[in-house]
Amino acid sequence: MVDGVSRRWARLTRKQAVSEEGPGGAAVHGHAIHLGVPALAVWVTALVLLGCSAATSVWMAAVSAAACLGLAFRVRRRGNAISRPSWSTVGLAAAVGVCAVSVVVAFRSHAIAEGPVAEAARMRAEVEIELVLTGDPRRLPTSGGPVERERFAVDGRIETLHYAGAWSHVRVPVVVLATGGAWNGLLPSQRVRLEGRLVPADRGELLAALVLARGSPQVVGGASPLQQAAGALRAGLREASDVLPSDQRGLLPGLVVGDTSRMDAQVEQDFDDAGLSHLTAVSGANLAYVAGAALALSRLVGLPLAPRAAFAVLAMVAFAVVARPSPSVLRALVMGVVAATALGTGRPRHGLTALAVAVLGLILFEPSLARSYGFALSVTATAGILVFAPPWRRRLATRMPQWPAEAIAVPAAAQLAVTPVLVLMAGGLNPVAVPANLLAGPAVPVATILGFAAALVAPLQMEVARWLVWPAGLATGWIITVAHHAAALPLGTLPWPGGLPGVLLLLAGVPLAVAVLRHTALRRAAVAATAGILIAVVAIRPLVAPWPPGRWLLVACDVGQGDALAVAAGPGRAVVVDTGPEPVAVSRCLRRLGVHDVPLVVFTHPHLDHVGGWTGVSRGRRVGGLLTSPSHDPAEDRGPSQDPALRTTRRWSALPGTRWTSGPSEFTVLGPLNDAPVVGPRDGTAVNNTSVVLHVRWRAGSAILSGDIETEAQADLLRAGLPQADVLKVPHHGSASQDFAFLAAFKARTALISAGADNDYGHPAPATLARLNWLGIRTFRTDLSGDLAIVEHNGGLAVVTRGRTPP
Known part of the structure; x- marks a missing residue:
C-alpha cells in the first residue's frame, strides 16, 4: 500500500516540520497526536452509529454535547491554551467531533429512513424514477446462465419518484443493480429514467434503497461539461491503449486513473495475490505526481509561492475528477490540499497532522467512509509510512545506500500497517507483498506519468498518445510479470483466520x-x-505430494460451480474441454499443470459455467482450434467469438463418430445425436441436451466426458449403444436428472463430479450419489477434494486429488 504523498511531502514545502522525537525514534508532531485522538473518536463513532437508528444518533449527540459543556468548563477554569493543548483540550475536541458526526449521521439516517422512497422499498414496490448518476457504472461478474448478460452496479441519487399513482420530488442516494449493455459508458451527472423494483438496502450503507432495474435506462439529461471532459480523457486513454496487448491495455488505465473496466481477470487476481492491488486504486502517489508536475511548471513560468500552491491544488482537484473521488483519492486530495495550503502560507506542516485533518474532514462530510475498507486501507497505509518508515529507513541506511533503504522501508511499513485491515476483510497473510512492491515500484511512476500524458493528448492527437502509450506498456508489462511470478510463489499467501x-x-x-x-x-x-x-x-x-502427478492423463479442475477438464496431449499440451465460469480458476489449473499449448478447446454447450473462463485458457497460450456442438448458436458465446486469440482459430462441429488423436489421448465424439438447431424457447434443459459427449481412450483405460446432458439425451445415447469406460464424468454436476441405466451402462469404476462448494443448486444431488454408490462406483468431487487427476498406475487408472482425500 505504498502512498506517494508521504515520500514526496518534503518536495511540496521548503520548511521542515517542527517535531519532537516520539516513541521508537519516529518523528511525531505534537499536534498530530492531539488531532489523532478526535479523528479516531469520530471514525469509531460513525462506524458504530451507521448500524443504528437515527434516534440512537440523537442520543449520542446529546450525551456528547453534555460532555462538551463539562470539558469546556474544565478547560476554561484551568486556563489551557490551544497552543499548548492538554488532554482536557484533546477530550473537548474529541467530544465536539463525536457530537458533530452524531448529528450528521442522525440527519442522514432520518433522511433515508423516511419518505416515499423508503416506504416504497419496504413494500418492495414497482416504481418509475428519474436518477442522477453519482458514479460510473461498475461491471459485476456474470451470474451464469444460457447467455452472458452484462451486469452493473450504479451509484445514483433519486430525484423524482412515481409511486402509488403520484409523483414525488426527493433527493436520496441509492444503488441500481441492472443488466444490459446500455448502462456501459454512462457518465456521472447524467440523468436517466428507468423502471424497476425498490428493495431495502443493508443497514449501515446510508442508502435509501436498492433499485432492481428492469429494461434499459432512458437518458433524459446529459453529463455536466466537467464530467464530459473527464469522460473524454478516460475514453481517450482507453483508445490509445488499444495498441497494447490485452493484459497491458486493461491495466494501464487502472494505474493512471483507476479505470479497471477492461482489466484482465487473471491480472486482477495476480495483483490481489501479490499484494499489488493498491496500484489500481488511485491515491496519493498519483496525486503527488500531478502536484509535483504542476509545481514544477508554475515555477518555470515564475509564479510566486502562493499562486504555485493554488495551481497545485487546482491540478489535484482536476485529476480527482478524472480519476473519480474514491475513498483513497479523497483522503489523498485532502492531505494534498493541506500540504499545499502550508506551502502557500509558509507555515510548517506535518504528515500525521494532515492525515488527522483528512480523516476528520472526510468522515464529517461523508460518514459512510467509516465503513469503507478502501478508506481504511488508504489511511492505515499512509499512517504506517509516516510513523514506521523514517526510523526503519535510518536504520537500514547504516547498512546500505539511502535509495534502497527507502525502497525497502516504505512498502514494509505500509504492509505492516494494513495487515490488520486485510485480515479483517478476508483473512490470510501476504508476505510476498513487500518484495513484489519493491520490484514493481520503479515501473509505476513511468507508467503513470506517460499514461496520464497520453490521456491529456489523446483527445487532441491520438497518434501522439499511442506513441506515449508504447513505453508505458513496457513498464506495465513489467508490473504484470512481477505480479504473475509473485502470485505463483509457494507461501505467497499464508492461511490466517479472517x-x-x-x-x-x-x-x-x-x-x-x-x-x-x-x-x-x-x-x-x-x-x-x-x-x-x-x-x-x-x-x-x-x-x-507432487502436483501435477506424473503421467497424468485427465484433470478435472476445481473451478467452482462449472466444468473445466484438461486432457493430456503431450508435454506442456492439453485439450481443454470446457473452461468453467470465470477465467482465473481455469488459468491457475492449467498453470499448475504446466500447459502452455492448447491444440483444441471443446465447448460442450454455451452455458457460462462451461464457457465463461475462455480468456483464462487463451491468455498466454496458443489455441489451435475450437470444437462446438452442431446445434450451437455462435451468438450465445459472444465472449469467445470476440476474443482475438479465438477469433482467428479454426472451428469445427462435433459430429458423432468423429475421431482424432492428440498425444496419448484418442478422442471419439459420441453426441449430440440430434444435430438440428434447438427450436422454440432455448431453456436450460434443451441446451444441456445438445452437449458434446466425448469418449477418451488411453493405453491404460478410457473415460466418458458427458457435458450437461440430461435424461432425454442420455436415453438417446443408450439406444444408440455406448462403449464401456473406466471413468465417468457425471453429467450436469451430479444433478438429480440422471438415467440410472445410463450411469450403469459404462460399467465405470470411478466417477468424477465437478461442482462448487455449497452451491445454490444442491449439486451433487443425494439421489445421484446414492445411485453411484449402489453401482459400486467410487465418486470423487472437486468441491471436496479440489483438482482431480486421472493417472496411469500399474497398467490401469487411478485418481490423485490435490486437496484432502474425500470421505
Whole structure:
C-alpha cells in the first residue's frame, strides 16, 4: 500500500516540520497526536452509529454535547491554551467531533429512513424514477446462465419518484443493480429514467434503497461539461491503449486513473495475490505526481509561492475528477490540499497532522467512509509510512545506500500497517507483498506519468498518445510479470483466520514478535525455524505430494460451480474441454499443470459455467482450434467469438463418430445425436441436451466426458449403444436428472463430479450419489477434494486429488 504523498511531502514545502522525537525514534508532531485522538473518536463513532437508528444518533449527540459543556468548563477554569493543548483540550475536541458526526449521521439516517422512497422499498414496490448518476457504472461478474448478460452496479441519487399513482420530488442516494449493455459508458451527472423494483438496502450503507432495474435506462439529461471532459480523457486513454496487448491495455488505465473496466481477470487476481492491488486504486502517489508536475511548471513560468500552491491544488482537484473521488483519492486530495495550503502560507506542516485533518474532514462530510475498507486501507497505509518508515529507513541506511533503504522501508511499513485491515476483510497473510512492491515500484511512476500524458493528448492527437502509450506498456508489462511470478510463489499467501478473531490473534502475536526481534538468540532461532518451514514447503512437500502427478492423463479442475477438464496431449499440451465460469480458476489449473499449448478447446454447450473462463485458457497460450456442438448458436458465446486469440482459430462441429488423436489421448465424439438447431424457447434443459459427449481412450483405460446432458439425451445415447469406460464424468454436476441405466451402462469404476462448494443448486444431488454408490462406483468431487487427476498406475487408472482425500 505504498502512498506517494508521504515520500514526496518534503518536495511540496521548503520548511521542515517542527517535531519532537516520539516513541521508537519516529518523528511525531505534537499536534498530530492531539488531532489523532478526535479523528479516531469520530471514525469509531460513525462506524458504530451507521448500524443504528437515527434516534440512537440523537442520543449520542446529546450525551456528547453534555460532555462538551463539562470539558469546556474544565478547560476554561484551568486556563489551557490551544497552543499548548492538554488532554482536557484533546477530550473537548474529541467530544465536539463525536457530537458533530452524531448529528450528521442522525440527519442522514432520518433522511433515508423516511419518505416515499423508503416506504416504497419496504413494500418492495414497482416504481418509475428519474436518477442522477453519482458514479460510473461498475461491471459485476456474470451470474451464469444460457447467455452472458452484462451486469452493473450504479451509484445514483433519486430525484423524482412515481409511486402509488403520484409523483414525488426527493433527493436520496441509492444503488441500481441492472443488466444490459446500455448502462456501459454512462457518465456521472447524467440523468436517466428507468423502471424497476425498490428493495431495502443493508443497514449501515446510508442508502435509501436498492433499485432492481428492469429494461434499459432512458437518458433524459446529459453529463455536466466537467464530467464530459473527464469522460473524454478516460475514453481517450482507453483508445490509445488499444495498441497494447490485452493484459497491458486493461491495466494501464487502472494505474493512471483507476479505470479497471477492461482489466484482465487473471491480472486482477495476480495483483490481489501479490499484494499489488493498491496500484489500481488511485491515491496519493498519483496525486503527488500531478502536484509535483504542476509545481514544477508554475515555477518555470515564475509564479510566486502562493499562486504555485493554488495551481497545485487546482491540478489535484482536476485529476480527482478524472480519476473519480474514491475513498483513497479523497483522503489523498485532502492531505494534498493541506500540504499545499502550508506551502502557500509558509507555515510548517506535518504528515500525521494532515492525515488527522483528512480523516476528520472526510468522515464529517461523508460518514459512510467509516465503513469503507478502501478508506481504511488508504489511511492505515499512509499512517504506517509516516510513523514506521523514517526510523526503519535510518536504520537500514547504516547498512546500505539511502535509495534502497527507502525502497525497502516504505512498502514494509505500509504492509505492516494494513495487515490488520486485510485480515479483517478476508483473512490470510501476504508476505510476498513487500518484495513484489519493491520490484514493481520503479515501473509505476513511468507508467503513470506517460499514461496520464497520453490521456491529456489523446483527445487532441491520438497518434501522439499511442506513441506515449508504447513505453508505458513496457513498464506495465513489467508490473504484470512481477505480479504473475509473485502470485505463483509457494507461501505467497499464508492461511490466517479472517474477521475480528483473526485481528485479535494477530494483535496477540505482536508482543511475541517484538520480543523475538529485540533478542539476538530468539531472532536467530526464528530465522532458523522460518528457513526450515520454507525448505519443507518449497523443497520437500513437492517431492512427497507432487502436483501435477506424473503421467497424468485427465484433470478435472476445481473451478467452482462449472466444468473445466484438461486432457493430456503431450508435454506442456492439453485439450481443454470446457473452461468453467470465470477465467482465473481455469488459468491457475492449467498453470499448475504446466500447459502452455492448447491444440483444441471443446465447448460442450454455451452455458457460462462451461464457457465463461475462455480468456483464462487463451491468455498466454496458443489455441489451435475450437470444437462446438452442431446445434450451437455462435451468438450465445459472444465472449469467445470476440476474443482475438479465438477469433482467428479454426472451428469445427462435433459430429458423432468423429475421431482424432492428440498425444496419448484418442478422442471419439459420441453426441449430440440430434444435430438440428434447438427450436422454440432455448431453456436450460434443451441446451444441456445438445452437449458434446466425448469418449477418451488411453493405453491404460478410457473415460466418458458427458457435458450437461440430461435424461432425454442420455436415453438417446443408450439406444444408440455406448462403449464401456473406466471413468465417468457425471453429467450436469451430479444433478438429480440422471438415467440410472445410463450411469450403469459404462460399467465405470470411478466417477468424477465437478461442482462448487455449497452451491445454490444442491449439486451433487443425494439421489445421484446414492445411485453411484449402489453401482459400486467410487465418486470423487472437486468441491471436496479440489483438482482431480486421472493417472496411469500399474497398467490401469487411478485418481490423485490435490486437496484432502474425500470421505
